[in-house]
Amino acid sequence: EAGVAQSPRYKIIEKRQSVAFWCNPISGHATLYWYQQILGQGPKLLIQFQNNGVVDDSQLPKDRFSAERLKGVDSTLKIQPAKLEDSAVYLCASSFWRGGREQYFGPGTRLTVT
C-alpha cells in the first residue's frame, strides 16, 4: 500500500513570494490534514478536510494561507505572500475516518523563507 505522497520535499523562497505544496493521501482515506511543524515544536494542525469539505480551519492564517481538496483526493496548500515565520516543515496526513486517531503522515515539505 502506497503511503502519503508530498511534493516538493524542499523549497526555498524569498519573503513576499508565493509557494504551493501538494499532497496525495493514502487511497481510500477520506480525511486529510495539513500540519505545520516549526523547528523544536510538535506538529500543529492547520486544516482538516473530510472528503472535499473543510472540517476545521480554525488555526489557518486565512489572510495568507489557503488550501483546497478537489474531488476529495489530492490537496494543495498555498502561502501567499510568505513571511519569514512561515519557515517550517509542512506535513500532510490522512486517516480512514473523522476524529484523528491513527493518522499516517507524508515525508513533509521543508520550507525556508529568506
Place this chain on the structure above:
Amino acid sequence: DQQVKQNSPSLSVQEGRISILNCDYTNSMFDYFLWYKKYPAEGPTFLISISSIKDKNEDGRFTVFLNKSAKHLSLHIVPSQPGDSAVYFCAAVLSGNTPLVFGKGTRLSVIA
C-alpha cells in the same frame, strides 16, 4: 498553552536497556493517546496508542502506560536498539471530530 507536555527534550540510553519516555497532559477530556516516532527528513510514523479506558497497551518491545488520575502516560521500549534512535512525539485527541494535539517531542539516542 501547551496541553500536551514532553518535559525531557532528550534522552540517552544504552543498547539493551529500557527507554522510558514521559508525557503529561492538562485536558482531562482527552480520551485517546498516541505515540509517533520521527526519523530525520521523514514524516512521523504511528507507533502505538491507548484508549482512556485502558491503563496499558503492549506491542512487541513497546508498551504504553496511562495514569489518568495523574494525567500522565509513558512509553517503555525494552530492549532498546540503536534503530530506535529518533524523536518521539506524544499526541492526544478529544472524543469526536477533533485534531491530534502533539507534544514537542523527546529525542531518544540509543548508544551501542
